[in-house]
Amino acid sequence: MLLTNLIRGHLLPSACVWITTRPAAANKIPAHCVDMVTEVRGFTDQQKEDYFRKRFKDEKLASTIITHVKKSRSLHIMCHIPVFCWITVTVLEDFFKTSQIGEETPKTVTQMYSHFLRVQSIQGDRKYRLLTETDTNWTAQSREIIVSLGKLAFNQLESGNLIFYEADLVKCDIDIRAASVYSGVFTQIFKEECGLYQDKVFCFVHLSLQEFLAALYVFWSFIHNGVNLLSEEPPTSSEDELLLYQSAVDKALQSENGHLDLFLRFLLGLSLETNQILLRGLLGQTRSSSQTNKGTVSYIKHKLDGNLSPERSINLFHCLNELNDRSLVEEIQQSLTSGSLFKNRCLSCSVVSSGLHLTDIRRGAGRV
Structure with a gap:
């Protein structure tokens, strides 16, 4: 209500309000309330290349990564976001150093984030739990904190919250000290309220990481507990996996500001066995059906026939x-x-x- 009155000029009419949001949400602001539109463009194509070359002393490795990103249109588009360039560098540097012959290079956004979470988890275990370089298994502590962070991510994404407080973490059984281990995924910021005291405020490093963890938690809840968090109807059989993806599509399309768009892409990407294998240390099993995937594709095509x-x-x-x-x-x-x-x-x-x-x-x- 406060923000609405500021936008409409009912409150502080002489004030200028600068709102940063994604295009889908920005389009919901009435045109007569907007005096100027600023487009935050991120990296240009040249700046993407410059970023990769500055990150690597090995010119050959930098060129290999640049070539790969250019081949994948979805990755190349996402790399206009600086934090995604950082994720890409983190993943591909590790991939080209440790991958086996014939292993598929990440081409989709879901593959990239799945690799990133795996790298962060293993590196965290090596640093804080003294695992050896040859140990690539996820520890029980890693699995527990990632599931808890996923629960937090999903709950807050549904509520439209990008920042949250210590009480929100406690509700999701998150040990704040344990969460600090995952500084690549989760960060702590401080906010001074009323000028009298400091209160700890938390957020994910980037909204896309919150969206990925939220999708991962929804998928994990389904395969481990048989629960479809996106539907009020309880699942009755394994065939309801298709209903999970259909309900995700419906829910994303019902969102007026598009806040579930990337969440949907991640959840559908996780339905593929290739991505599940990357996260086997967390999921414990793979669950993929070509029939289910065909049904999901058919459902999406049907939705594209509508007036979207x-x-x-x-x-x-x-x-x-x-x-x-x-x-x-x-x-x-x-x-x-x-x-x-x-x-x-x-x-x-x-x-x-x-x-x-x-x-x-x-x-x-x-x-x-």
Whole structure:
């Protein structure tokens, strides 16, 4: 209510309010209340390369990472966010040093964050629990704190909170001292309230990490406890895994400000066995069905046939990319190449163009 009155000018009418948020949420502010729009652009393509080269003394390694990022359209887009460049460097530096021959290089956002969490967990155990360099197993303490952080991330994401207090951590059974071990995932900041005392305020290093941990917690809760946290209906069989993903799609599409978009991409990405294997130390088992994945893809395509906003439609293209499904993009490409009209008339040219740019497949000669 306070923020609403500030935006509408009912409170402190002569004050200037600068609101930073993602585009989907910014579009919900009435146009007549906006005097100026500032776009925080992040890294340019050249700045991305400069960042990677400055991080590595090994020019060959830097060039290898730059080439890989450019090949994956989704990674290249995300790297305009400086913190994602840091995550990418952390993951790929470890990957190229420790990977086995034939091991798949991370190409999707879910793969990147799964690798990142694994690296952070193992490095934390080596530093604080004195594990050896050859020990790559997750400790029981690591699993416990990650699940607790995931619970916190999910609860606060649902409430729309990006910062939280010590009481919120206690509700999720988080030992504050233990959480400090994961400084790459979780950080502590201090906020002075009323000028009289300092109160500890907590947040994740970046919202995307909160969204990933929230998705991981939802997936973990389903495979370990059989609970669908996104639906009020209790699951009755293993076939309800498809219902988990369908309810996630529905919930994300119902969000007016798009705050569940990246959460949805992560959750669907975690449905793939390749990503589950990376987190086997936490999950304990893999659970993936090609039939379930096909059902999820079909459900997303059905939703794209509806009257969605461009932002929601583009995010569903991102979701298909996380599921490693190219069927819709190939269908569009075939239509463009043959000169025939693409059958989905609900998708605007800008959405189709964005969807094509997200894929790593070489596009045909058709024009959008």
